[in-house]
Amino acid sequence: MTSSTAPGTRPVSESPPEDIALLERAMRPYAHKDTVYLHRARAEHRGEHVVGAGDFAIAQSCYIDDTGHFNAVEFTISYNQLFYYTLAAAIRDRFIPELADWSLDDYWVRQLPSVLISRFDSHYRRPIDPHAYHAELTIGAVEFRHRSRPLLALRTHVEFTDTATGSASGDIEIVLVDPPRPDSRETGR
Template structure:
C-alpha cells in the first residue's frame, strides 16, 4: 500500500500556487452557474507528498432552500466538493500529490465526476458561518492504494474547515475513494 502521511520523509520542497484562472472554471464547469461557490484557491504542495488548499467562497443564495442566514451542511458539502476537485486537479497538474504521480490532467477530467467518491463526510458546526463571504481549507492527510477484491483504488483521508470574519467556524473530515483508476 502506497501511503503518505505527515511523518513521511519525502524530500519534495514545499510549493505554493495561487488561483489558476484557467483551471478554476474548468473544475467548476459541471456545476450549475448559481452553484459555483469557489472564488479563489491557493494550493500548497507539502514536503511529505500531500497537498492542501486555502479558498474563498460566496453563496449569494442557497440553491435549494430559503435563506437560513448561515452555512448549512448541504452547502458545506458542495463547497468541500469544489475545493477538493480543484485541489486534486491542481495537484495532478503540478505533480504534488502522492498516489497521483501517473495521472495527467486529462486523467483528472476523465475521473472527476464518475470515479471520485466521498465515502464518508462529517462536518461539525461550532458557530454559524456567513455563507455570503467565507473562507475554507482542505488538506490531504493520507493517500493509500488498496485492492479490495483485487480491484485497485486510492483511498484518501482529508480534513476541512470553514470560517468567516465574524467568528463563524465549521470543522470536518472526509474519506475519499478514487475508483476505476486502472
C-alpha cells in the same frame, strides 16, 4: 461575484492564467447549475500534505431560501468544489506520487464518476456567514486498497471560517475508484 479575501489567499484575478483556467475547469460541473460557490483558490505542497485554500460566497442557495447561515448541504458542496480544484492542482503539479501517472485529461474524465466520498464527519461550532467565507483543505494520507477492484483512498480535513467567529470542520475520506494502477508505474505501462 466578489468575496472577501482571507489572509494569505491570493485572489484569482492576481493568479497566473493557468490557475484561473484550472479553477474554471474544475467548477464546470457546477456552472450550468449556477452553484459555483468557490471563487478564489490556490493549492500548495506543504511537507507531506497538499493544502488547498479557497474563498467562497453563496449569493443564493441552490435548493432552499436563504437560511442566513452555512448548513450541511452548503458544507458538502463547498468541500467538493475545493477538493476538485485541489486535486486538479495536485495532479497538474505532481504533488501526490500515487497520481504521478495521471494527466489532467485523465482527471477530467474521472472527476465526477470516479471521485466518491466514502466517509464524512462534520462539526459546526459557530454559524458561518454564507455570503463570505473561507476554507482550508488538507489532503493527508493516501493509500491504495485492493478490494473487488483497486481504489485509492485520500484522507482529508477541512476547516471553514468567516471574518467573524463562524467555524465548521470535517474529516472526509475520498476514494478514487478508477485510480492509476501502481504496477503500471513500476513497469512503465
